[in-house]
Amino acid sequence: MAETEFVENVVVGSGFGGSVATYRLAAAGRPVLLLERGKAYGPGDFPREPWDVGANFWDPSAGRLGLFDLWSFRRTDALVAAGLGGGSLIYANVLIRKPAEWFVEHRRGGRGHHPWPISRADLDPHYDEVERMLGAQPFPRHAPGFEGVLKTAAMERAARSLGPDHSFHLPDLAVSFRPAPGAAPAVGAPLADTPYANYHGRPRSTCVLCGQCDIGCNSGSKNTLDHTYLSAAVDGAFPLVATPAEVRTLCEVRSVAPDGDGYVVRYVEHPPAHHDGTPHDTRSLPQRTVRCRRLVLAAGTLGTTHLLLRMRRDGELPALSGALGSRFSGNGDHLTVLKRAREDDGRPLPLHASRGPVITSAVRRPDGYIEDCGYPMLLNWVYQARHGLFWRAGAFAAQRIWALLTRDPNSRVGASLGMVLGKGVEAATSMPLLGIGRDVADGRMTLTPGGYLAIRTTRSSRAYVAGVSADMRTLAGGVNAAGFADSVWDKLGRSVTVHPLGGAPMGRSRQEGVCDHFGEVFGYDNLFVADGAVMPGAVGSNPSLTIAAFSDRMCTAVLEGRTRAPLRGTRRRPGTPAAPGGRAGGWPTP
Numbered sequence: 001m002a003e004t005e006f007v008e009n010v011v012v013g014s015g016f017g018g019s020v021a022t023y024r025l026a027a028a029g030r031p032v033l034l035l036e037r038g039k040a041y042g043p044g045d046f047p048r049e050p051w052d053v054g055a056n057f058w059d060p061s062a063g064r065l066g067l068f069d070l071w072s073f074r075r076t077d078a079l080v081a082a083g084l085g086g087g088s089l090i091y092a093n094v095l096i097r098k099p100a101e102w103f104v105e106h107r108r109g110g111r112g113h114h115p116w117p118i119s120r121a122d123l124d125p126h127y128d129e130v131e132r133m134l135g136a137q138p139f140p141r142h143a144p145g146f147e148g149v150l151k152t153a154a155m156e157r158a159a160r161s162l163g164p165d166h167s168f169h170l171p172d173l174a175v176s177f178r179p180a181p182g183a184a185p186a187v188g189a190p191l192a193d194t195p196y197a198n199y200h201g202r203p204r205s206t207c208v209l210c211g212q213c214d215i216g217c218n219s220g221s222k223n224t225l226d227h228t229y230l231s232a233a234v235d236g237a238f239p240l241v242a243t244p245a246e247v248r249t250l251c252e253v254r255s256v257a258p259d260g261d262g263y264v265v266r267y268v269e270h271p272p273a274h275h276d277g278t279p280h281d282t283r284s285l286p287q288r289t290v291r292c293r294r295l296v297l298a299a300g301t302l303g304t305t306h307l308l309l310r311m312r313r314d315g316e317l318p319a320l321s322g323a324l325g326s327r328f329s330g331n332g333d334h335l336t337v338l339k340r341a342r343e344d345d346g347r348p349l350p351l352h353a354s355r356g357p358v359i360t361s362a363v364r365r366p367d368g369y370i371e372d373c374g375y376p377m378l379l380n381w382v383y384q385a386r387h388g389l390f391w392r393a394g395a396f397a398a399q400r401i402w403a404l405l406t407r408d409p410n411s412r413v414g415a416s417l418g419m420v421l422g423k424g425v426e427a428a429t430s431m432p433l434l435g436i437g438r439d440v441a442d443g444r445m446t447l448t449p450g451g452y453l454a455i456r457t458t459r460s461s462r463a464y465v466a467g468v469s470a471d472m473r474t475l476a477g478g479v480n481a482a483g484f485a486d487s488v489w490d491k492l493g494r495s496v497t498v499h500p501l502g503g504a505p506m507g508r509s510r511q512e513g514v515c516d517h518f519g520e521v522f523g524y525d526n527l528f529v530a531d532g533a534v535m536p537g538a539v540g541s542n543p544s545l546t547i548a549a550f551s552d553r554m555c556t557a558v559l560e561g562r563t564r565a566p567l568r569g570t571r572r573r574p575g576t577p578a579a580p581g582g583r584a585g586g587w588p589t590p
């Protein structure tokens with residue numbers, strides 16, 4: 001019988017929590033295997049043609065191994081990613097630290113606030129480190145080539161309509177705008193090499209302002225986790241990584257269980273050929289097994305909580321806290337559209353929302369943020385088509401019929417055809433707005449009898465939603481928008497989130513949470529949760545930076561032997577310095 005594979009550390013999922021953990025452990029010389037269910041996507045790999053985009057969803061039993069993993073629950077929908085680099089592949093690059101005063105949570109039933117088990121001061125050094133690794137920098141709005149992104153200035157102007165407790169700023173983005181550290185920003189310039197080899201081995205360029213960050217950056221300008229943490233983690237020639245990590249894609253973890261003084265992880269490998277749109281019985285895929293001493297779950301809020309709920313039901317992890325599934329939050333996501341912005345004299349105010357990175361600016365509110373929200377250029381045609389295309393096409397047809405009847409000698413029809421397409425004013429002067437913030441984290445994640453994930457949310461965040469919606473309406477008024485609309489979801493009484501959080505929250509005790517403040521699961525030494533599931537409530541700002549900083553802090557504690565049951569080689573003797581390795585130190589990312 002073949003011997004079961006053993007690796008000291010297994011990391012499940014390559015999003016913000018998983019990629020940071022993989023890099024930190026590898027840098028410190030700890031053997032690590034990363035299992036990621038999705039594919040790797042290098043520059044140029046992100047689908048753009050309608051037939052490819054339509055197939056770009058994650059549903060292996062339906063023959064889909066694509067990037068977008070959409071979930072629909074009773075009153076809420078959620079979108080997450082499946083691919084090497086997790087949510088960083090489709091996120092809008094915004095990195096904002098959670099404000100210090102927000103490290104408290106609403107108590108149920110409005111009974112005051114409860115402090116988080118960690119504070120801003122705990123995370124600050126780790127925020128610094130993640131920002132450096134991801135090349136965080138604000139959008140260079142005044143640099144040549146970038147000043148044509150009009151929505152940023154429009155947001156600044158609109159923000160003046162809100163009170164003094166609202167402030168406009170340019171948040172850090174994990175995007176390369178400069179070809180090399182210290183160089184001037186330039187559009188579409190080749191990027192200088194990083195000190196480690198690129199995972200995909202393909203050239204990258206600075207941002208080309210295409211507005212496609214949410215469907216994957218084909219120019220490699222986003223500093224996604226595969227281009228940064230994971231590239232460094234697997235590069236055997238990179239001197240700051242002592243033991244290169246091993247990364248396996250299309251490997252989906254199905255179960256985890258205690259095994260001696262470690263854990264056993266069972267996973268299946270999806271054959272790439274199964275991305276063919278035909279049903280596959282994924283239960284019949286051969287199961288692979290790997291044993292480890294330390295297991296880091298980072299499959300995302302939905303992935304990790306679902307896995308843990310199933311493991312508790314199956315008796316594999318029976319001692320998990322009763323808090324499992326609690327404190328679900330959509331991070332206050334609220335989408336609206338401001339329509340037909342105008343100058344003060346009534347002329348159209350162009351915003352061109354699809355030009356530039358999806359998000360470039362943010363307005364801080366008392367309990368959240370409002371951000372400009374771009375979209376891929378293609379959607380401009382869809383938006384424009386919805387506004388009067390039928391009438392314009394009718395007018396064109398009538399003109400042509402009249403020309404034929406009257407034997408009009410003018411055979412030039414270009415201008416009339418242009419009229420059918422329209423002036424594009426609707427699309428050019430309208431822009432979605434994204435509200436995020438501190439909703440009430442009282443959603444509950446459970447398993448259905450068939451083993452599916454279910455989420456029950458309440459209406460306790462109504463006051464928050466009303467507040468952010470009112471601010472967005474005022475903001476739209478700041479650019480004289482002739483229209484303002486809540487999203488389709490809102491009209492249907494549903495919410496949609498791209499920032500699901502909670503489910504395996506950290507807490508001070510097993511009664512309060514599933515994990516301690518380092519992410520170590522109560523009742524299971526050396527089993528860690530390092531992703532959005534560990535957040536005990538809304539982050540309030542865009543959460544990726546906080547998830548990554550949490551994982552970085554967890555790794556420091558692991559490597560310094562400060563967790564409950566340190567492994568050999570990570571035990572900290574009194575008086576010894578802090579964690580070995582792990583700090584890449586010293587090079588700036590463009």
Ligand SMILES: Cc1cc2nc3c(=O)[nH]c(=O)nc-3n(C[C@H](O)[C@H](O)[C@H](O)COP(=O)(O)OP(=O)(O)OC[C@H]3O[C@@H](n4cnc5c(N)ncnc54)[C@H](O)[C@@H]3O)c2cc1C
Nearest residue numbers: 013015016017037086087092094253300303531532542544
């Ligand atoms: C359109 C969009 C825009 C966004 N914009 C921003 C933004 O600007 N700023 C921000 O901070 N956040 C943004 N987010 C949210 C951000 O992407 C998430 O908060 C973040 O990715 C969560 O990190 P994570 O580590 O918890 O999990 P994820 O990044 O979701 O990673 C989980 C990984 O685990 C893998 N996985 C799941 N199950 C398994 C399994 N069983 N076996 C193996 N692998 C598995 C998944 O494929 C995935 O790669 C955005 C999200 C979306 C969808």
Ligand code: SF4
Nearest residue numbers: 207208210211213217
């Ligand atoms: S705007 Fe385009 S080029 Fe720039 S980061 Fe986004 S996807 Fe990449």
